[in-house]
Amino acid sequence: MIPTHPEAVAGEPDSLRWILPAGILPEGDVLAVPGVLGALLAAGTVQQMRVDHAGLVIGLGQGATWPGEGAAVRAALHAALNQAGAWTLDEGPDRSTDARLRAATEAVLAGRAGDFIRSHGGSIALVSARDGVATVRLRGACAGCPAVSLTLRARVERDLREAYPQLRAVRAG
Amino acid sequence: MTDSCHGGGTTSVASDAARVVLVGSPNAGKTSIFNRLTGLNAKTGNYPGVTVGRSTGLLTVDSLRFSIEDLPGTYGLSPISPDEQVVVSALSGALPGIGSPDALVLVVDATTLRRSLHLVAEVLALHQPTLIALTLTDELGARGGTLDSAALGRALGVPVVGVIAHRGLGIAELRSALTSWREWSRPVLDAPADAAELAAWVDSVLLTARYRPAGPDRRTARIDAVLLHPVWGTLVFAAVMVAFFQVIFAFAAPLQGLVEVLFAGLADLVDRFVPWPWLAGLLGDAVLGGVGGVVIFLPQILLMFLLVSVLEGIGYMSRAAFLMDRVMGAAGLEGRAFVALLSSFACAVPGIMATRTLPSAKDRIATMMAAPLMTCSARLPVYILLIGLLVSPDERFGPLQVQGLVMFALYLLGALSAMVAAWIVKAVQDRDGLLMPFYMEMPPYRIPTLRSIALSMWGSATAFLRKCGSIILVTTILLWLLLNLPLHTDAELRAAGLDPADDGAVSAYVLDTSAAGAIGRAVEPVFDPLGFDWRVNVGVLASLSARETFVATLGQIASATDPDNPADALAAMTYTDGAHEGEPVFSAPTVAALLVFFVYALQCMSTVGVMRRETGSWRWPLIAFGYMFALAWLGAWLAHGAVLLATAAGPTP
Numbered sequence: 033m034i035p036t037h038p039e040a041v042a043g044e045p046d047s048l049r050w051i052l053p054a055g056i057l058p059e060g061d062v063l064a065v066p067g068v069l070g071a072l073l074a075a076g077t078v079q080q081m082r083v084d085h086a087g088l089v090i091g092l093g094q095g096a097t098w099p100g101e102g103a104a105v106r107a108a109l110h111a112a113l114n115q116a117g118a119w120t121l122d123e124g125p126d127r128s129t130d131a132r133l134r135a136a137t138e139a140v141l142a143g144r145a146g147d148f149i150r151s152h153g154g155s156i157a158l159v160s161a162r163d164g165v166a167t168v169r170l171r172g173a174c175a176g177c178p179a180v181s182l183t184l185r186a187r188v189e190r191d192l193r194e195a196y197p198q199l200r201a202v203r204a205g
Numbered sequence: 206m207t208d209s210c211h212g213g214g215t216t217s218v219a220s221d222a223a224r225v226v227l228v229g230s231p232n233a234g235k236t237s238i239f240n241r242l243t244g245l246n247a248k249t250g251n252y253p254g255v256t257v258g259r260s261t262g263l264l265t266v267d268s269l270r271f272s273i274e275d276l277p278g279t280y281g282l283s284p285i286s287p288d289e290q291v292v293v294s295a296l297s298g299a300l301p302g303i304g305s306p307d308a309l310v311l312v313v314d315a316t317t318l319r320r321s322l323h324l325v326a327e328v329l330a331l332h333q334p335t336l337i338a339l340t341l342t343d344e345l346g347a348r349g350g351t352l353d354s355a356a357l358g359r360a361l362g363v364p365v366v367g368v369i370a371h372r373g374l375g376i377a378e379l380r381s382a383l384t385s386w387r388e389w390s391r392p393v394l395d396a397p398a399d400a401a402e403l404a405a406w407v408d409s410v411l412l413t414a415r416y417r418p419a420g421p422d423r424r425t426a427r428i429d430a431v432l433l434h435p436v437w438g439t440l441v442f443a444a445v446m447v448a449f450f451q452v453i454f455a456f457a458a459p460l461q462g463l464v465e466v467l468f469a470g471l472a473d474l475v476d477r478f479v480p481w482p483w484l485a486g487l488l489g490d491a492v493l494g495g496v497g498g499v500v501i502f503l504p505q506i507l508l509m510f511l512l513v514s515v516l517e518g519i520g521y522m523s524r525a526a527f528l529m530d531r532v533m534g535a536a537g538l539e540g541r542a543f544v545a546l547l548s549s550f551a552c553a554v555p556g557i558m559a560t561r562t563l564p565s566a567k568d569r570i571a572t573m574m575a576a577p578l579m580t581c582s583a584r585l586p587v588y589i590l591l592i593g594l595l596v597s598p599d600e601r602f603g604p605l606q607v608q609g610l611v612m613f614a615l616y617l618l619g620a621l622s623a624m625v626a627a628w629i630v631k632a633v634q635d636r637d638g639l640l641m642p643f644y645m646e647m648p649p650y651r652i653p654t655l656r657s658i659a660l661s662m663w664g665s666a667t668a669f670l671r672k673c674g675s676i677i678l679v680t681t682i683l684l685w686l687l688l689n690l691p692l693h694t695d696a697e698l699r700a701a702g703l704d705p706a707d708d709g710a711v712s713a714y715v716l717d718t719s720a721a722g723a724i725g726r727a728v729e730p731v732f733d734p735l736g737f738d739w740r741v742n743v744g745v746l747a748s749l750s751a752r753e754t755f756v757a758t759l760g761q762i763a764s765a766t767d768p769d770n771p772a773d774a775l776a777a778m779t780y781t782d783g784a785h786e787g788e789p790v791f792s793a794p795t796v797a798a799l800l801v802f803f804v805y806a807l808q809c810m811s812t813v814g815v816m817r818r819e820t821g822s823w824r825w826p827l828i829a830f831g832y833m834f835a836l837a838w839l840g841a842w843l844a845h846g847a848v849l850l851a852t853a854a855g856p857t858p
Contacts, residue, residue: 033401033402033405034405035405035406035408035409035412036405036406036409037360037396037409037410037413038393038394039359039360039362040362040390040393048393048394051360051412051413053412098393099393099394099395102393102394102395103397103398106394106397106402107402110402110405
């Protein structure tokens with residue numbers, strides 16, 4: 033069973049974001065789902081579903097509540113996640129693999145890995161994201177530091193691989 | 206485990222305060238948080254199952270009042286034992302007279318987060334405002350684990366506050382978080398009920414919180430390889446116990462000397478400044494000679510609780526329990542029963558209350574019947590006094606003081622007898638009982654904090670002194686009256702052939718013809734085979750209220766006989782009449798018989814009372830009192846005979 037749990041979505045009281053491991057579903061609006069979840073979507077109990085960087089946002093339709101419908105939605109979701117290949121998503125014009133790598137890298141650099149580098153007096157910026165390879169540039173205290181490759185591997189690459197499992201390498205450019 | 210008798214403060218709580226209940230797994234640190242929040246001194250230990258029952262305290266933050274309630278630890282909300290039932294009833298508001306709580310503080314041990322999430326899921330499903338206090342994050346980090354507590358809070362949908370209670374870290378944050386309990390975020394959706402879905406939920410929450418479990422504590426694992434080894438572990442356990450009693454004898458003596466000097470000074474003051482002889486007698490003999498005779502054992506009590514709380518804080522007691530579980534299994538009892546019996550090491554009252562952790566009612570009865578045989582701290586003064594009469598402090602066996610070894614043997618006899626008693630009770634009333642599985646967590650070794658050790662010693666010292674000031678004082682004054690009545694006029698004294706000016710002879714005569722003397726002589730047929738004279742009988746009868754009263758009574762009699770040197774008076778005491786006239790009272794056979802008598806007899810009204818309360822009828826306390834008295838008499842008779850034979854056969858020392 034694929035691990036998932038719901039978190040509240042700011043500003044959308046009827047929605048819950050079901051946190052999913054990276055790489056299960058591509059990002060985009062969900063158009064069609066197999067099984068019971070598809071039926072719930074068709075019946076309007078589930079009004080809309082979209083996959084973003086962190087998980088699957090499910091919005092309930094009018095009259096449906098999470099305490100009332102939550103258990104059924106959860107069971108249907110687990111069943112549907114077992115056939116992730118059968119989902120149809122509108123990945124949008126901007127959803128090439130390179131664009132996803134770029135977005136993921138930027139999120140990682142803005143997050144904990146970047147915080148670590150900045151706390152050590154360095155700075156890091158994305159140079160390019162292409163064919164599964166992210167190239168970054170380290171400046172400040174990092175320039176010439178012997179621990180740079182360790183930081184890249186142990187922090188940037190680790191976090192990035194979590195968000196974008198198809199990652200091939202992180203390079204310093 | 207070092208709960209003292211009659212301890213456990215529950216303050217009355219104002220009704221306008223918001224009720225906050227602490228709930229969590231055993232040994233997660235609820236009571237440490239409770240103490241830090243309320244400033245109360247509930248007992249803590251590195252040991253699951255220390256809190257039994259509820260305790261309540263008050264907290265005021267920014268003029269907002271809270272009543273904080275500490276509950277026993279539980280792994281889940283489907284109760285299998287009475288103490289878990291307490292948790293469930295308290296949370297659901299099913300306790301009579303008390304509504305459901307306003308808010309919950311769920312205490313979660315970060316080092317056992319995966320397991321704890323099952324309890325978290327159940328507690329969140331109660332739909333009460335809930336805050337998670339995350340403890341032991343310092344230990345998680347030290348053992349190579351990681352946890353993002355903010356991400357954990359987002360994943361669970363409730364506020365999370367990191368707390369390291371024994372160092373007071375995070376308590377201020379917890380306090381200020383409590384003030385906004387009405388606005389705490391709440392999860393939109395309950396965790397799933399289905400087992401597979403729940404497992405996926407737990408996995409996902411842990412992934413999101415970037416949880417990496419603590420690596421095995423290598424130091425703990427290495428130490429445990431020795432301490433839990435069937436052979437080495439048992440040897441170490443025996444060595445620890447032998448050392449334990451050596452320390453109590455070796456180090457307490459100088460401190461005890463100080464307390465004795467204090468009481469001698471007080472006696473001097475009474476002598477000089479109290480004009481009325483009867484008041485001087487009451488103060489000098491009853492209060493200073495009697496109760497004071499018990500109070501001088503305070504250093505031993507303190508030392509014992511110091512050692513116990515250190516062993517417990519380090520985490521050694523859990524290992525001892527693990528080793529003993531094999532023995533207990535042979536007696537047909539589960540390991541939880543050992544925890545209860547271990548508690549009785551301090552006092553049978555908390556020991557009997559600790560049987561609430563036992564799921565099976567029959568196991569509870571068996572454990573309760575055995576608990577009073579464990580050597581409680583009330584026996585300590587009696588043992589020390591009697592061992593002092595039996596063995597000189599200079600006698601050594603190799604590097605060890607024989608006094609300490611005798612003490613160790615008495616504790617061992619008590620413990621073994623308790624096991625046998627439990628086995629018999631269990632065999633008689635529960636022939637085909639199944640052993641329920643027992644999970645006892647082995648906490649990692651930790652350095653105990655000075656605070657928790659000091660709390661334990663303070664608690665035991667105050668409980669001991671309170672007992673001295675209440676039941677022992679009352680019994681002692683009662684005995685003083687019995688020992689000094691009826692009053693004799695000078696004419697009567699002269700008629701009896703005494704010189705009224707000879708104080709020593711007069712007090713001996715008064716004692717001899719007193720009401721207590723008559724009572725002591727009346728029961729002589731019962732105790733004569735054990736070698737007890739009427740004065741010892743009075744002491745034994747008095748000790749039925751509380752064991753220490755025996756010491757108080759003998760102290761009183763001795764200080765009436767020889768006010769300057771009660772200890773010598775006791776050693777030199779001889780039979781005043783009858784077949785044994787002139788023979789010393791405290792001969793080796795008699796002292797041995799007394800020691801064995803005190804091992805077995807149920808001389809504690811508090812224990813009888815708590816047994817009545819816990820079983821709901823007089824049946825079991827009466828059975829316990831009866832069988833223990835029979836056992837005590839029989840054992841004392843055998844000991845008396847055996848020592849008599851041994852001293853007659855061997856060269857007299």
